[in-house]
Amino acid sequence: MRHLMFRRIAMLFLIALSAWGLARPAFAQTSAQWDVRYDALVADAKAQMFGDPLIAIDRARAAEGIADHLAPARRNTAVATAQWLQGEAYLRLNDTARAEPLIEHALALVAKPAQPTKLYGDLLLSRGGLRLAEADVAGALASYQQAHNIFRDIGEARSRAIAIVSIGFLYQEAGDFKSALRYFDQSADIYKGDQRLLFSIYTNRGICLMDFNKIAQAQTAFRKALALAHDLKTPTLEASTLRNIARAQLFAGQRAAAERSIALGLQAERGADAAASRNHFLVLSAWAARLRGNLPEAQRLIERAFANVDPNASTLDMREGHLVAYDIYKETHNQAKALVHLEALKQVDDKTSKLAASANTALAAARFDFANQELKIEKLKRAQLLRNIEDARNRARTQQTIFGGLAVATVIIVSMLAFGLITIRRSRNEVRAANVDLAKTNEALGRALAAKTEFLATTSHEIRTPLNGILGMTQVMLADRSLEEPLRDRIGVVHSAGVTMRALVDDILDVAKMETGNLTIEQVPFDLKAMLRDVSRLWEEQARGKGLDFVLDLEACPDFIEGDPARMRQIAFNLLSNALKFTERGQITVRAFSEGSALRISVNDTGIGIPHDKIGIIFESFRQVDAGTTRKYGGTGLGLAICQNLARAMGGDVTVQSVVGAGTTFTLSLPLALAPAPTLSVTSADATPDALLILDRNPISRSMLRAVLEARAGVVLFAGSVDEAVARIVQGGVTRVLIDDATAQAESDVDAGLAALGASDAVTTLLWRAPSVEDCARFAAMGIDRVIAKPIAGAALAAAMFGNAVPAAKSASEVLVTQAA
Amino acid sequence: MNILFIEDDPMNRRVVKDMLDVAGATMTGAESGEIGLALIDAQDFEIVLLDLRMPGMDGFETLRHIRARSDAKAHLPVIVVTADTAVDLRERCIAQGADEVLFKPVAMDSLFDAIGRMLAKGAGDGMIG
Numbered sequence: 048m049r050h051l052m053f054r055r056i057a058m059l060f061l062i063a064l065s066a067w068g069l070a071r072p073a074f075a076q077t078s079a080q081w082d083v084r085y086d087a088l089v090a091d092a093k094a095q096m097f098g099d100p101l102i103a104i105d106r107a108r109a110a111e112g113i114a115d116h117l118a119p120a121r122r123n124t125a126v127a128t129a130q131w132l133q134g135e136a137y138l139r140l141n142d143t144a145r146a147e148p149l150i151e152h153a154l155a156l157v158a159k160p161a162q163p164t165k166l167y168g169d170l171l172l173s174r175g176g177l178r179l180a181e182a183d184v185a186g187a188l189a190s191y192q193q194a195h196n197i198f199r200d201i202g203e204a205r206s207r208a209i210a211i212v213s214i215g216f217l218y219q220e221a222g223d224f225k226s227a228l229r230y231f232d233q234s235a236d237i238y239k240g241d242q243r244l245l246f247s248i249y250t251n252r253g254i255c256l257m258d259f260n261k262i263a264q265a266q267t268a269f270r271k272a273l274a275l276a277h278d279l280k281t282p283t284l285e286a287s288t289l290r291n292i293a294r295a296q297l298f299a300g301q302r303a304a305a306e307r308s309i310a311l312g313l314q315a316e317r318g319a320d321a322a323a324s325r326n327h328f329l330v331l332s333a334w335a336a337r338l339r340g341n342l343p344e345a346q347r348l349i350e351r352a353f354a355n356v357d358p359n360a361s362t363l364d365m366r367e368g369h370l371v372a373y374d375i376y377k378e379t380h381n382q383a384k385a386l387v388h389l390e391a392l393k394q395v396d397d398k399t400s401k402l403a404a405s406a407n408t409a410l411a412a413a414r415f416d417f418a419n420q421e422l423k424i425e426k427l428k429r430a431q432l433l434r435n436i437e438d439a440r441n442r443a444r445t446q447q448t449i450f451g452g453l454a455v456a457t458v459i460i461v462s463m464l465a466f467g468l469i470t471i472r473r474s475r476n477e478v479r480a481a482n483v484d485l486a487k488t489n490e491a492l493g494r495a496l497a498a499k500t501e502f503l504a505t506t507s508h509e510i511r512t513p514l515n516g517i518l519g520m521t522q523v524m525l526a527d528r529s530l531e532e533p534l535r536d537r538i539g540v541v542h543s544a545g546v547t548m549r550a551l552v553d554d555i556l557d558v559a560k561m562e563t564g565n566l567t568i569e570q571v572p573f574d575l576k577a578m579l580r581d582v583s584r585l586w587e588e589q590a591r592g593k594g595l596d597f598v599l600d601l602e603a604c605p606d607f608i609e610g611d612p613a614r615m616r617q618i619a620f621n622l623l624s625n626a627l628k629f630t631e632r633g634q635i636t637v638r639a640f641s642e643g644s645a646l647r648i649s650v651n652d653t654g655i656g657i658p659h660d661k662i663g664i665i666f667e668s669f670r671q672v673d674a675g676t677t678r679k680y681g682g683t684g685l686g687l688a689i690c691q692n693l694a695r696a697m698g699g700d701v702t703v704q705s706v707v708g709a710g711t712t713f714t715l716s717l718p719l720a721l722a723p724a725p726t727l728s729v730t731s732a733d734a735t736p737d738a739l740l741i742l743d744r745n746p747i748s749r750s751m752l753r754a755v756l757e758a759r760a761g762v763v764l765f766a767g768s769v770d771e772a773v774a775r776i777v778q779g780g781v782t783r784v785l786i787d788d789a790t791a792q793a794e795s796d797v798d799a800g801l802a803a804l805g806a807s808d809a810v811t812t813l814l815w816r817a818p819s820v821e822d823c824a825r826f827a828a829m830g831i832d833r834v835i836a837k838p839i840a841g842a843a844l845a846a847a848m849f850g851n852a853v854p855a856a857k858s859a860s861e862v863l864v865t866q867a868a
Numbered sequence: 869m870n871i872l873f874i875e876d877d878p879m880n881r882r883v884v885k886d887m888l889d890v891a892g893a894t895m896t897g898a899e900s901g902e903i904g905l906a907l908i909d910a911q912d913f914e915i916v917l918l919d920l921r922m923p924g925m926d927g928f929e930t931l932r933h934i935r936a937r938s939d940a941k942a943h944l945p946v947i948v949v950t951a952d953t954a955v956d957l958r959e960r961c962i963a964q965g966a967d968e969v970l971f972k973p974v975a976m977d978s979l980f981d982a983i984g985r986m987l988a989k990g991a992g993d994g995m996i997g
Contacts, residue, residue: 504953508921511951512877515973519883522976526890549973556953746977747869747891750984841988 081116085125088113092132100136107132124166127153131170138173143180150174168197168206175213179220188217208238212247224255229493231255246275246284253291262299266292286316286324293331294367302338309335326352330368337375345375366395460510461548464555467502503559510552517545554685561692568696569611572722575639576601579648582616583637586623593627596634603640609720614693615648618701621686622650622713630654633710645699646719649712656707665703666691690715737782738762740809742772744790752785755841759849768793769800776807783848784811788837798829805830812848814839869893870912871983874904874930875919875949880972884917884949887976893983901925905933908941915986918966920950928964935965945986949974 088110095103111129114122134149150173157167175190195210197203215230231248238244253268269292276284289312296305309331316324333348349372356365369392376385521542524530530538560566583599590597619637626635633653640647657665666687690713691701699717739760743749744767757763760783766772767790775781784804791813794800804811805826813826816837823834835847871888873895875881881897888895896911898904902925908916916934920927927948935942948961951972958969967989968982 507953508951511953511972512880515951516879516883518973519880519887519976523883523886523890526976545973745891746980747893747984747987750981751988752984754985754988 081113082118085110085113085117089128089132092129092136096132096136096139100139103136103139104133107136123156124164127156127170128166130156131166131173135173138176138180141180143177146173147177150177163197163200165198165201165203165206168194168201168203168210171197172206172210172213179217184217184221188214191217204238205241205244208234208241208244211237212244212251215251219251219255222258224258228252228255242275242279246272246279249275250288250291253295257295257298262295266295266299269295282315282317283324286312286328289315290324290327290331293335297331297334297338300338302335305331306335326356326368330371333375334371337371337378342375342379346379349375366392369395461551464503464506464510464552467506468499468555468558500559503556507552507556511549514545514549514552518542518549521545551685554689557689557693558685561689561696566693566696568614570609570720571612572607572609573612574606575608575610575615575646576604576606578612578616579604579619579637579639582619582623585620586627586635590627590635593630594632595627595630598634598636600636600638605639605641605646605719605721607722607724608646609722610717611697614697615715615717618690618693618715619648619650621690622701622715625686625713626650626652626654626711629711641719644719646717647714649714651710651712653710656709656711657703657705658707659705662703662705666701687713738764738780739783739785740764740766740772740775740781741785741787742766742769742790742804743785743787744768744793745787748787751841756785756845756848759845769803773803773807776804776809781807781809784809785848786811786813786831788813788815798825801826801831802829805832814844869914869987871895871915871917872898872904872907872911872913873917873949874898874901874922874927875917876900876922877919880919880949884974884979887979890976891980891983901927901930901933904930908934908944913944915983916944916946917949918946920948920952920961928961931961931965945989947982947986 088106092103092106092110095106107129111126111133114125114129117125130149130153134146134153137143137146137149150170154167154170154174157164157170171190171194175187175194178184178186178190191210191213195207195214198207198210211230211234215227215234218224218227218230231251235245235248249268249272253265253272256262256265256268269288273285273288273292276288289308293305293308293312296302296308309328313325313328316328329348329352333345333352336342336345336348349368352368353372356368369388373385373388373392376382376388521538524538525535525542557566579599579601583597587597587599623635623637630652631654635653636649636651638647638649638651687701694701694715694717697717699715702714702716703711704714705711739756739762741749741752741756741763743752743765749765753763762780764775764781766775769791772784776784784807786801786804791797791800801813810833811831812833812835813831814835814837815822815826818826818834818836826834833847835844839847869892871893873881873884875884875897876899878897878899881895881899885895885897896907896913898907901922904916904918905925907913918927918930922930925933927950931946931948934944934946945967946965947968947970948966949970949972950957950961953971954960961969967986970978970982
């Protein structure tokens with residue numbers, strides 16, 4: 048906050064820098080006289096931009112005036128360029144009211160170019176400067192990023208570097224000096240060929256370092272800037288840099304050195320008419336005089352500094368002046384004047400802290416995206432990143448061999464993932480603490496974060512592959528009907544262990560996604576009650592198995608709501624798993640209800656409870672109440688952290704109330720968005736429930752028949768055996784039965800089975816491969832209403848069963864459809 | 869029914885083969901995109917299952933080659949089977965011409981369900997039996 052003033056100066060410098068550029072014509076030279084004149088005016092406007100913006104405005108306006116005489120093809124660009132230069136010059140003069148319409152108009156002229164142009168990028172940079180002047184940090188950031196992307200795409204390294212430095216400024220304004228330094232360094236990496244840009248970077252490094260109280264290092268940076276300013280033969284820059292040096296020296300208490308710097312600065316500035324700049328020197332001199340103990344001199348100087356300035360003025364520019372004045376008047380016991388400056392100071396600080404706060408919020412949201420882009424760009428860093436990823440991949444690969452025993456592997460992999468996450472997090476903290484070289488540290492941080500994300504994604508991929516084997520094969524084994532019960536039971540244990548492991552891998556991946564802001568939330572209508580019933584069913588059985596009562600209270604629960612069913616289910620699942628884990632006796636109650644505009648889902652247990660002082664930590668990743676809890680109850684300690692993060696991502700929260708020994712209630716609160724109940728598709732006019740029952744054991748043909756017939760049949764049910772089918776028909780509602788021959792033939796007595804189905808009231812259709820006339824007669828005698836020859840096209844089958852309400856399939860005539868007599 | 873599974877990991881091929889066996893379908897395995905394309909040339913398949921991460925030609929490239937064919941096999945139903953979990957992966961696969969995306973570990977039910985739906989696709993042109 049102390050150095051906002053010279054941050055502002057550096058910013059203005061940068062704005063000018065982008066416009067100044069290399070004074071080369073923006074277009075190919077033509078011999079036409081108007082082109083030559085136009086190009087000359089634009090070149091002059093650019094050259095004057097830095098020294099005298101008023102002349103630049105004059106030149107650019109003249110260029111705009113003759114743009115009409117140019118070839119129509121370049122007219123738009125010519126007008127836009129001229130307007131851009133005027134806008135830039137006004138921005139340099141702090142006249143945003145004049146600058147804005149010029150820049151916006153120019154942007155509209157060259158909007159949506161087929162090929163992005165440098166001019167378009169330059170205009171976006173200017174727009175960013177405008178937004179910043181209006182304290183719209185999010186807008187400024189967006190503009191700078193757009194500009195950056197354009198420059199990157201068209202290979203304009205210098206402009207790109209400027210865009211990145213501009214973004215660095217935003218971070219600096221927001222008080223995030225580490226990030227700011229990182230951007231400045233990245234910018235210097237991308238383009239070193241511009242002394243002005245380097246000057247800007249050194250200056251800002253110095254300012255950031257001042258904020259870290261690294262005064263000596265800041266002075267070094269300022270001295271480098273000074274050398275560049277000298278080489279550039281730009282006295283204004285020399286003067287402003289000498290002010291920075293003097294300020295740093297005053298902070299360090301080096302009064303005599305500061306006075307020398309001030310004298311040099313004033314000398315450098317001689318000839319320039321910068322009244323405001325001279326005021327800054329007066330302020331610094333007053334400060335030095337106060338340090339020297341010469342209070343009358345100090346008072347004389349500070350009065351001169353404020354001679355033409357309203358002491359109530361609360362512009363950022365005068366902050367340091369107010370601060371020095373306050374100190375001087377306080378020491379000279381002039382309370383009234385001291386108070387005036389103190390109030391002005393407070394106003395400035397209020398404004399700037401507001402700006403910094405809004406800047407912080409806007410940047411926090413955008414930070415990762417941009418950091419990621421930057422990491423991608425830089426080849427050096429990228430090479431390192433790839434090496435890290437390769438290391439992670441190799442590590443993960445060697446783990447595959449560990450998968451001998453499933454139980455052992457589960458523990459090893461999960462603790463390894465947890466260890467990986469914690470280790471990288473810890474190493475990040477250590478790097479942060481070391482703080483030896485801030486620039487390098489920040490770079491390493493970015494790499495570590497990207498490597499961690501990549502590591503988790505890769506590890507998750509590598510673990511999913513062996514899990515595929517475990518879960519897949521146990522499913523295949525469990526599908527075998529002849530499997531004996533004790534063996535089935537044991538395979539079931541292996542299967543659920545695999546399912547648990549997959550949930551853990553998903554949890555860890557979710558954490559990685561949340562940390563990188565890659566979590567996506569859906570907003571779709573769904574049946575909340577059905578979702579809660581479904582998720583409760585999974586846990587109810589386990590609760591009863593443990594001797595617990597399980598209550599699902601949906602009395603006040605809304606039916607259809609809009610939200611993310613998968614994520615809400617995940618939260619409910621985790622909370623229930625948690626409740627069950629920590630409860631040995633009593634009851635688990637799930638309640639869902641709306642309360643005003645909020646939806647609440649609470650999971651209450653009568654378990655061990657959470658000590659009051661531990662409530663804060665249970666939502667942290669990898670935390671349980673104590674280390675012993677992990678050993679006793681298992682789990683990664685990720686569940687609640689995920690629940691809370693998910694809830695917050697959906698605009699809500701998870702809260703907890705607990706009494707040790709009495710129980711705990713977790714409550715998920717979300718903004719309630721009711722959705723209309725979907726209208727159910729009614730298949731017959733009188734809306735009587737009529738279902739199609741399909742007797743088919745083959746899972747693939749079941750899915751295929753469902754896809755073919757569901758649109759016509761409405762409700763589709765399946766049975767795997769004749770007994771199952773008959774039992775279902777007895778329950779009622781089944782008006783049609785479709786029988787597959789392969790499944791029917793698997794019965795011990797095929798004819799008896801078919802006859803049992805034929806005897807029902809439902810219309811029975813039998814699919815039979817190449818039926819003979821005798822077959823058909825036999826089936827008819829059993830009460831089968833219709834025999835259809837296999838193979839048959841899906842559409843033809845639907846038409847045969849439900850009539851030709853839809854156009855007949857092209858192959859309908861090719862197959863044999865036998866209507867039983 | 870003959871299903872082609874292009875997948876470099878032999879264990880995954882074995883698992884899916886055994887799963888399909890439960891539903892009475894036969895599976896031909898191809899351990900690389902190149903071999904998979906050659907098999908599509910030489911044989912008739914009803915469905916192609918396709919892994920994404922493979923050495924040499926990856927799943928996306930294999931998919932491009934299938935869709936670029938000039939014969940009817942360009943429209944073979946392709947189900948991507950992947951262990952990747954990138955946020956927009958499903959959308960990317962569909963955009964590149966995949967008909968369905970399944971994530972490993974693949975549940976047997978969802979594999980059968982996807983295959984059945986693929987077979988029924990095309991306004992009921994799928995043959996039952």
